[in-house]
Amino acid sequence: MLEAKGLSFGYDKKPILKDISFSASRGQVISLIGPNGSGKSTLLRCLCGLLPTGKETVRILDKPLGRYSSRELSRVIAFLPQMQERVSSISVYELVGMGRAPYHRSGWFLDGEDHRKIRWAIGYMGLDSLVNRPIDMLSGGERQRAWIAMVLAQDTPIILLDEPVTYMDLKFQWDLLTVLRDLRNSFQKTVISVFHDINHALEISDRVYLLKDGRIHSTGTSDQVITERSILEVFDIGTHVCRFKKCRRPVVVPCG
Known part of the structure; x- marks a missing residue:
């Protein structure tokens, strides 16, 4: 791949x-x-x-x-950087719609397939109640979810x-x-x-x-x-890789 x-x-x-x-x-x-x-x-x-x-x-x-x-x-291939560009005066729906840009040679006319992908991505990321909200009025976490929805709409x-x-x-x-x-x-x-x-x-x-x-x-x-050894070698900090009965995965805990 x-x-x-x-x-x-x-x-x-x-x-x-x-x-x-x-x-x-x-x-x-x-x-x-x-x-x-x-x-x-x-x-x-x-x-x-x-x-x-x-x-x-x-x-x-x-x-x-x-x-x-x-x-x-x-x-x-789609890429979401750690820091996104500041955007304002556009809604969640419009931001997610930008993920469909690779499928259009010019202009921003969205067809039925585009709208289906956008609505799916918005619903998948739990943003239905925010669909018309301006991006700059969202919390940091909500904004991050909207950007991820844009990446998913890119399909x-x-x-x-x-x-x-x-x-x-x-x-x-x-x-x-x-x-x-x-x-x-x-x-x-x-x-x-x-x-x-x-x-x-x-x-x-x-x-x-x-x-x-x-x-x-x-x-x-x-x-x-x-592993405890690799974390020490790479991060220069001692840790415990703990296994608890209630956890299906190990948990890394820094040494106190």
Whole structure:
């Protein structure tokens, strides 16, 4: 579905990513974790073509990234950055409708299929009661859900999310994890997401990439990658990976 080999990137001769190998299959949720500055967000931007890589370095659906037009690419991969552009004077419906832009050559005329995708995305993200509300009158968490709905309306097989639970309270954080799980299980979407909270990665991941200093420190299942030793090596903090009878997943707790 998506593959990178020997991916390196830097700014002004300062290396950020170093010889990254990465792969994602259809219907997987993949988490990128690591300290601030380890290259997680940069990797997402390289995988979707926002930052330049070698022409054959990244392949999507077995086609080199460089051979896609921007319109073609936006129909197969969607990206939601950590910080979105400030928008005002548009409603939730209009923002979500922007996700249909790749399917129109000019203008903003929406056909019946567009409206169906928009309404589905709004309902899926629990925004029905806010559909006509201006974006700039929403709380931070509500705005984040609206932006995610826009990405879902884009209807791509691959979705990249950079810290998607930003601004969300505890309930909506875990609601979103349920959404990502359902996108995988019900729609066979491939979701690649940066998570700041290691416990979110433990909860949802089919595969985890742990980054340190622009390199892949380790990759595998969450149980293989998220260990007390690896967290100490990468984050420089002692933790306990706890297993409780009432929890179906381990929980990472910093040492007191």
